[in-house]
Amino acid sequence: MSRLQWGYALLVVVGLAAPFFVYPVFAMNVLCLALFASAFNLLLGYSGLLSFGHAAFLGAAGYITLQVMRVWGFPIELGILAGTAAALTLGLLFGVLAIRRSGIYFAMITLGFAQMVYFLILQMPWTGGEDGLQGVARGKLLGIISLQGNLPMYYFVYAVFLAGFWIIHRTIHSPFGHVLRAIHENEPRAISLGYDVDRYKLLAFVISAGLSGLAGSMKALVFQSATLSDVHWHRSGTVVLMTLLGGLGTPIGPSVGALLVASLENYLASYGSWVSVLTGGVFILCVLAFRRGIVGEIRALVKRSF
């Protein structure tokens, strides 16, 4: 095995042992956010598209999952599927429109669409307004294994996370992923080589939206509730922060960032809006002094010293 594979194996073991050392719900939250940030990184880190509206996919999927399980009595698997499918559809809709502009306009457009989703969820009759959807039972996996306990749920979330991470890994290293990186680095050249750039970008956007939706469905199941805070633009901002802090365009950077940001939110929860000040401060620091992120810096350090 190569050094990289050893690293991955170590991380898998850490993930398996995690619920015995930290509070499982916290660990599950980190995993969901890590999947969310990794999906976001596929877009920003590898395709150079900054979406400022990814919370829409995370949040909407959570609402759909809980709603179909609560009202139509869908089993958990179909609930997750429905949430993810909703995020994919939203991603396709927004993507088709947002792809028409690039750079900062792309960011502003996605932000606008996400705000639209926020208002729709706030106002629709079935979403519970400010309260959100509360107290939906997790149900049984395959109709056999009850996920009501935190430990079985943790391993289910962990399995989904690994699957999502693997999909992202495969996407990045596929020919498709290489074309994405080529577009990121030199779009005119990619066009002149005959690639239909818009289609590649759209597909990347849809994959990223779908995986964000998967993360959102899982997150809603973990907490058994879907709330407005997951559709809010603050959430779209924190996913950028996780990715940036951990390391843009590195495979595990976003997960590291998710761990840090989730810890920050968790331990400072009682300090109210100081979380926002601190988040903003870390943002400024990252952009000014620390653009490669933690994993990026470590990588550069290792490269320099060997």
Add this chain to the structure above:
Amino acid sequence: MIQALTGQLLIGLINGSFYALLSLGLAIIFGLLGVVNFAHGAQYMLGAFVAWMAMQYLHIDYWWALILTPLAVGLFGMLLERLMLRRLYRLDPLYGLLLTFGVALVLEGVFQNAFGISGNSYPVPELLQGGTNLGFMYLPKYRVWVVIVSIVVCFSSWFVIEKTRLGSYLRAGTENPALLQAFGVNVPLMLTLTYGFGVALAAFAGVMAAPIYQVTPLMGSGVIMVVFAVVVIGGMGSIAGSIVTGLGLGLIEGLTKFFYAPASDVIVFVVMALVLLVRPAGLFGRQH
């Protein structure tokens, strides 16, 4: 019936005036610095709050606040440009957006800690209290003042940028800063001043808004999303375009509130989607 409609249209016109003022500032900053100033909403909030604090603690009245607040907040903006934004000019413009996003979070958080999220009201200045009854509608004086002043400010900014020598430097800086510098113009200073001016415009809008809306730490973040949509719809290339789009969208919002109120929060984004379908570069923009 007609009273309700004209009432909503007036509110729409007022909102539109603020959209126009704010998107003008955004367009000026973006034109020269290439930075999307996410903190624009927070700086608008800062303007309203500084005016409110000046009234509360120092007994500075509205008229002085209207002059002093934009100066103070504009100075803060120049400091921000000197210390932080300046380092990002050679990088991807996305970093400017992210930096100013961080600044917005910090500003909002600090004010939320200090003043909570409930609103503070700012009195309408004595001279502009009351209003006239036009028979079919009641016209408060202060609102007329807001619409007139913002149109005057927008128009004079447009005039300065498009028709004067100073404006020609600005436009030249947008096209080719290196060449402008070679002609002996101090471009870095110009960038600082431009950012300061854009921020001052936001603060000015904030002071104007203080007597109409509640002064709250979060008053800017809702507005800035709409202003971004306005910018996408109008295209940032043209100053006149952003003014017209701002006012127009305010009116559309007002009409929506009258005909189908629940849609009024999302109508701007729906218009944005339609414009992207039909004219991806924006109504007044040029496709690069």
